[in-house]
Amino acid sequence: MAQLGRILEAGGVKFLFVFNTNPLVNLPNQQLVKSGMESEDVFTVVHDLFLNDSCSYADIVLPAPSFLESFDIHVCYYHNYMSINQKAIEPLYESKPNYQVFRELSEALGLNSRELFPPEREVAEEFLSRSKAVDFTLKDLEQEGFCKMKTRPQDEYLTPSGKIEMYSQLAEKANLPPLPGYYEEDKSEYPFQFLTVNHKRITRSQFHNVWKKEIEPIVLINDEDAREKGINEWDWVRLKNDQDTLNMKAHITKDIKQGVTLAYGGLWSKLCDGKGANTLIPDVVQDFGGNATYNSTYVEIEKL
Incomplete structure (x- = not known):
C-alpha cells in the first residue's frame, strides 16, 4: 500500500478498487500516486461517502453510507472495550455498505455469494466466538452497547520465545540486525x-x-x-x-x-x-x- 504509486507505474495493475481509504491524500509520494490513478491504463472505482481527492481520479464513484446507516463492530487502540454500531436509519438513496457491494459483485461474477459473504450477523457471531479476548455474545453487545474484552496475560508476548526480546529472533530471521542500534539518517542537503x-x-x-x-x-x-x-x-x-x-x-x-x-x-x-x-x-x-x-x-x- 505504501508503494502504490510505484505499483501503478509498473503497469501490472489494470483495475483499482478503493474503499475505506483515500490513497491520493494518505499515501507517500503523492504525485506518483496521482500519476498512476489518472493513467488511462488503470480503471479505478472509489467507494466513499464524500467526493474526496481519490474520487476525482475515479472512473466510477460508488456512494457509501455513513456510520448512521451501517452495522459494524468496533475495537479501539486506546481502551479495552468493544462496541457495536447499530444503524439509526437504512442507507439513503443508492448508497451501500462495503459488505453488500462485495456480495453483489460476487453474485455478478457467478461466485457463491452465500459461502463467500454470509449474512453480516453470522459473520459477527463467528468473529466473537473465535476471539480469545471475548467472553460475551453479539446479543450482549446489542443489549449493553459495549463490553469489556479480556486482557492479554502480562507474561505472554507475541514473540518466538514468548518473552520480551531485546535480541529479536524475527529480525534475525529477516537478515536484519537483531539488536537495536543508533544510526544517522541521510539528510542529503536538506537540514x-x-x-x-x-x-x-x-x-x-x-x-x-x-x-x-x-x-x-x-x-x-x-x-x-x-x-x-x-x-x-x-x-x-x-x-x-x-x-x-x-x-x-x-x-x-x-x-x-x-x-x-x-x-x-x-x-x-x-x-x-x-x-x-x-x-x-x-x-x-x-x-x-x-x-x-x-x-x-x-x-x-x-x-x-
Whole structure:
C-alpha cells in the first residue's frame, strides 16, 4: 500500500478498487500516486461517502453510507472495550455498505455469494466466538452497547520465545540486525526533519471538507530556525526536497525543536491548492514491517 504509486507505474495493475481509504491524500509520494490513478491504463472505482481527492481520479464513484446507516463492530487502540454500531436509519438513496457491494459483485461474477459473504450477523457471531479476548455474545453487545474484552496475560508476548526480546529472533530471521542500534539518517542537503500529525478536527483524511474554512495548510517552525531564515509569523514559505515542493503558511513556535518542522497530514489536496503534505514524503518502506517511513523525511525551507 505504501508503494502504490510505484505499483501503478509498473503497469501490472489494470483495475483499482478503493474503499475505506483515500490513497491520493494518505499515501507517500503523492504525485506518483496521482500519476498512476489518472493513467488511462488503470480503471479505478472509489467507494466513499464524500467526493474526496481519490474520487476525482475515479472512473466510477460508488456512494457509501455513513456510520448512521451501517452495522459494524468496533475495537479501539486506546481502551479495552468493544462496541457495536447499530444503524439509526437504512442507507439513503443508492448508497451501500462495503459488505453488500462485495456480495453483489460476487453474485455478478457467478461466485457463491452465500459461502463467500454470509449474512453480516453470522459473520459477527463467528468473529466473537473465535476471539480469545471475548467472553460475551453479539446479543450482549446489542443489549449493553459495549463490553469489556479480556486482557492479554502480562507474561505472554507475541514473540518466538514468548518473552520480551531485546535480541529479536524475527529480525534475525529477516537478515536484519537483531539488536537495536543508533544510526544517522541521510539528510542529503536538506537540514529540517519534516513531521506530519493529524489535525484535531479530522480523522486521517476524513471531514476536511466539513471543516475546510477552519483548517488551512500551515507548517510549524522553531522560532530560532525562523529567525535565521528571516521568516515571520504567517509568512508564506516553500518546503522542498527531491520529491516535490510545497507552499504553506509559517507558524512560529517554541513548541518544537530546532531542526524540526511539523505540518498537518490528511488535508485534501483539492482544498490546498492541489498538494498536501505527503507530496514531500518518499515512498521508502521500513526494512522490518514494511510500513512507510513518514518521519524520515527532510526538507529545506525558504521564504517566498
